[in-house]
Amino acid sequence: MSNEVEIKSPARVRGLRLIGSVVVLIAVGIVASGIVSRAHARQALTTWTNAQAVPTVVTFTPRHIDATQPLILPGTLAAQVNAPIYARVSGYLHAWYADIGTHVKAGQLLGVIDTPDLDQQLQQAQADLQNSIANEKLAATTARRWTEMLSQNSVSQQESDEKTSDLIAKQATVQANQANVRRLLALESFKRLTAPFDGVVTARKTDVGALIDAGSGTGPELFAVSDVRKLRVYVSVPQIDAAVIKPGLTATLTVPERPGMKFTAQMVDTDSAIAPASGTLLVQLTVDNSAGLLFTGEYTRVHFALPDDSQALTIPASALIFRRDGLQVAVVGKDNRAQLRTVTVATDLGSQVEIASGLQPDDRVIDSPPDSLAQGDPVRIATGQAGGNAAAAAIAQTASEPAHG
Structure with missing residues (x-):
């Protein structure tokens, strides 16, 4: 009986309630702290993620x-002057005196042609000239005599005029024969094949005894002489760079067979036209070759230093x-x-x-x-x-x- 009264006492009940309230508050605090911590962590994660999303x-x-832009293009070397030597008279080659690679001077003898037909034509022309000269002298003497007889009224005016006209005709014949002799003499001079300028013989396409037909550049040349002291360089420049290609521009050349060596070339001019097939501008330069290190027809690399667009x-x-x-x-x-x-x-x-x-x-x-x-x-x-x-x-x-x- 006494135990039941003790359990049901008001003081004991209040104590139990207080303890329960404290436990609940602690639990609520723990839950609230977890929620706040998770919220802060989520916010930090969001901030970090957004920061990482910024690249x-x-x-x-x-x-x-730089003020210049390098441009390297392939080029071809050619002689400054190249002259194929053709025959102007027909005949047989009597002898040649210069082979390929021979350095020749202007006027130096390259070969001689035997021209028996031409020689006979010249002799005939000279004989015709002598005959016409003799006829002209006779006509002059006759015209002079008839003029004197006309002053004495021994002949008519008509007869005197005929003799004078015959003299004029004979003089014209003499002039025509003289011109024919000079023409044949000029052809005779072509029997001697000579170098037109100082250079190198780059071709000999004939030999002693070969039959030669007179031509005008249509047949094969007998010799070819090139002036290689200066060489021309031909380069095809793309259209995109054509505007900056102007006379006076310099370039540097390199050739495969002479590694490490560079040659300076000076631009001369262009053909002022874009080739439709390739879309390029043909540029011509000159390079000094007094040392003879470069050869005509060989491949070269042309190094341009083009002005750049500022x-x-x-x-x-x-x-x-x-x-x-x-x-x-x-x-x-x-x-x-x-x-x-x-x-x-x-x-x-x-x-x-x-x-x-x-x-x-x-x-x-x-x-x-x-x-x-x-x-x-x-x-x-x-x-x-x-x-x-x-x-x-x-x-x-x-x-x-x-x-x-």
């Missing part, structure tokens, strides 16, 4: 390259973006957000490109932009800009990377 990019400033800016090709909107470049704005610029390429130099329009010298261009980068996206510039320095160094070396045609 880190490497930027560089576009720059102008308005063009050079960037690495890795900065270009190829999308359906056209060729673009991403730059970082003042608010560290990406801006997509449409650009025009002036010259493709391989690892570098020259931009003709769309960029400013102070733009911060993004190198290798992410594929997902869009207009207005925030970006973070990499600390230290190691990649940007590498891109700038690559641009600085552009001048040393030759362009090949």
